[in-house]
Amino acid sequence: MARERWGSRIGIIMAVAGSAIGLGNFLRFPVQAAQNGGGAFMIPYFVAILLLGLPLMWIEWTVGRFGGGFGHSTAPGMFHTLWNKNRFIKYFGVIGIFGPIVIYIYYVYIESWLLGYSWFALTGRYSACTTSEEMTAFLRGYQGAASNEHFSGLGTAYLFFLITFAANLIVLYGGIRRGIEVVCKYGLPVLFVLGVALMIRVFTLGTPDPAAPENNVVGGLGYLWNPKWSALLDAKVWLAAAGQVFFTLSVGIGVILTYASYLTKKDDVALSGLSAAATNELAEVIIGGSIVIPAAFAFFGAAATTAIAQGGAFNLGFVTMPLVLQKMAWGNLLGFAWFVLLFIAGITSSVSLAQPAIAFLEDEFNLSRKEATLIFGLNTFVLCHAAIFFLGNGVVDELDFWGGTFCLVLFATIETILFAWVFGMENAWTELHVGSDITIPRVYRFIIKYVTPAFLLLVLGFWLVQEGVPVILMKNVKPENVRYVLGTRIMLVALFANLAAMVWFAWRHRRAQEAIA
Amino acid sequence: MNPGGWIFMGASWLFILALVAFSLVRVLAAKEEGGEPPAPSAK
Numbered sequence: 143m144a145r146e147r148w149g150s151r152i153g154i155i156m157a158v159a160g161s162a163i164g165l166g167n168f169l170r171f172p173v174q175a176a177q178n179g180g181g182a183f184m185i186p187y188f189v190a191i192l193l194l195g196l197p198l199m200w201i202e203w204t205v206g207r208f209g210g211g212f213g214h215s216t217a218p219g220m221f222h223t224l225w226n227k228n229r230f231i232k233y234f235g236v237i238g239i240f241g242p243i244v245i246y247i248y249y250v251y252i253e254s255w256l257l258g259y260s261w262f263a264l265t266g267r268y269s270a271c272t273t274s275e276e277m278t279a280f281l282r283g284y285q286g287a288a289s290n291e292h293f294s295g296l297g298t299a300y301l302f303f304l305i306t307f308a309a310n311l312i313v314l315y316g317g318i319r320r321g322i323e324v325v326c327k328y329g330l331p332v333l334f335v336l337g338v339a340l341m342i343r344v345f346t347l348g349t350p351d352p353a354a355p356e357n358n359v360v361g362g363l364g365y366l367w368n369p370k371w372s373a374l375l376d377a378k379v380w381l382a383a384a385g386q387v388f389f390t391l392s393v394g395i396g397v398i399l400t401y402a403s404y405l406t407k408k409d410d411v412a413l414s415g416l417s418a419a420a421t422n423e424l425a426e427v428i429i430g431g432s433i434v435i436p437a438a439f440a441f442f443g444a445a446a447t448t449a450i451a452q453g454g455a456f457n458l459g460f461v462t463m464p465l466v467l468q469k470m471a472w473g474n475l476l477g478f479a480w481f482v483l484l485f486i487a488g489i490t491s492s493v494s495l496a497q498p499a500i501a502f503l504e505d506e507f508n509l510s511r512k513e514a515t516l517i518f519g520l521n522t523f524v525l526c527h528a529a530i531f532f533l534g535n536g537v538v539d540e541l542d543f544w545g546g547t548f549c550l551v552l553f554a555t556i557e558t559i560l561f562a563w564v565f566g567m568e569n570a571w572t573e574l575h576v577g578s579d580i581t582i583p584r585v586y587r588f589i590i591k592y593v594t595p596a597f598l599l600l601v602l603g604f605w606l607v608q609e610g611v612p613v614i615l616m617k618n619v620k621p622e623n624v625r626y627v628l629g630t631r632i633m634l635v636a637l638f639a640n641l642a643a644m645v646w647f648a649w650r651h652r653r654a655q656e657a658i659a
Numbered sequence: 660m661n662p663g664g665w666i667f668m669g670a671s672w673l674f675i676l677a678l679v680a681f682s683l684v685r686v687l688a689a690k691e692e693g694g695e696p697p698a699p700s701a702k
Binding site: 151421 | 663664666668672675
């Protein structure tokens with residue numbers, strides 16, 4: 143079978159940018175910046191982009207294209223080609239399929255809320271909710287956490303989940319060129335248009351309540367950007383910036399490896415990687431930083447905005463923003479634009495999370511696209527129910543910890559060491575520049591070999607002590623939720639073991655075929 | 660917003676816009692030189 147290819151260069155840049163641009167750009171970044179030094183946060187943030195984000199982008203694009211040349215679209219095969227003398231390295235590559243599946247299990251459900259809320263915004267379903275408490279009750283009713291005047295069960299949420307899940311499968315069934323590339327090429331411009339429209343609306347709010355002149359948009363921008371210099375002396379701020387860069391660029395997951403594997407040997411990766419990162423930053427810092435916090439500040443003031451930011455991303459996206467947008471003229475349409483924007487950000491990310499598993503089935507088991515999509519769809523459909531029915535029991539937090547945090551940092555550390563030290567910096571640098579449209583400054587040879595791995599090990603160590611150990615020991619889990627968290631862990635161990643067994647079987651089968659040939 | 664806030668916001672925006680402009684110009688220039696890669700048929 144001929145290997146699938148991207149239809150155009152813009153297509154893959156859009157696809158990688160689409161994978162990177164997610165809910166975090168619009169909800170996580172502004173909160174992180176506001177809580178970690180305001181404008182001063184941008185110093186560690188840009189340092190992390192230059193020393194961690196860009197090198198990882200280039201590593202993943204290069205390893206992906208390199209592995210694709212050997213017919214591998216996923217990390218087990220790629221790691222094996224980088225270090226073919228080591229029999230076990232391919233099992234470390236399993237993380238690059240396992241992690242995306244784990245994130246997909248809960249991400250696609252949250253994505254379905256966005257579709258649901260787009261519909262509610264357009265039809266005015268939540269327009270009677272005028273306070274934070276009422277909007278929270280609406281969200282809890284939708285999630286099935288409470289039965290109230292808005293919802294009497296999970297039925298509506300489940301319906302939107304089915305639609306969203308089916309939409310993802312349709313895109314995935316279309317393949318790289320006719321599915322993912324088409325959605326990203328058309329979806330991303332729409333996302334940017336909606337983002338800029340919302341940004342302009344927020345910037346023209348002025349002072350919504352003349353009785354409270356201190357609550358205005360410029361004050362909101364100041365809340366986000368005024369530098370607090372003492373924050374730079376706090377290690378936690380540097381760690382938060384590194385974490386934000388990590389999560390926002392979609393590095394360390396395995397999806398960029400898979401996307402880049404569909405490039406040809408002579409396609410550029412250096413400029414494309416830089417372009418995808420730049421597009422993501424445009425969405426995050428300029429658009430993401432100009433909507434949520436300034437709008438919340440203009441309507442609710444500094445004290446309430448602090449409380450809102452501490453309430454977390456879900457609260458900000460599904461409670462605060464609908465309330466804020468409702469207060470404006472054409473509130474329903476603006477709410478619709480907000481949730482459609484987030485839904486596009488969601489679906490371009492979720493299809494990228496599904497692709498490594500589908501590509502693994504296609505490459506290593508010689509399945510057709512249709513068969514691979516069907517197997518992936520059936521398995522993840524079952525697994526998603528853990529996130530749907532046990533959302534309030536700590537299951538999603540647990541999935542997010544292992545799939546969305548632990549695996550990311552670990553996988554990035556492994557692939558960086560493999561690329562710079564095992565494959566060798568000389569080979570790595572040459573491979574990175576094959577077909578390149580730009581020359582990367584030579585200082586990056588040093589950065590990729592020494593600084594990025596050291597930075598990653600530092601992040602991994604700090605993070606394990608600060609967050610990892612308490613989560614692993616379930617210190618913050620309510621006693622009644624312990625069994626759900628344990629059940630989730632058993633499910634994850636079974637999933638990882640199953641994927642590792644599939645890798646073992648695929649290589650055994652390959653060796654047998656090579657022996658016959 | 661104090662002057663420090665304006666400086667940080669302006670500098671961050673300028674840096675990112677410059678990065679986007681550089682990428683866009685180079686991608687378009689490369690496209691004109693070499694053209695889009697041929698699109699082989701999907702499997």
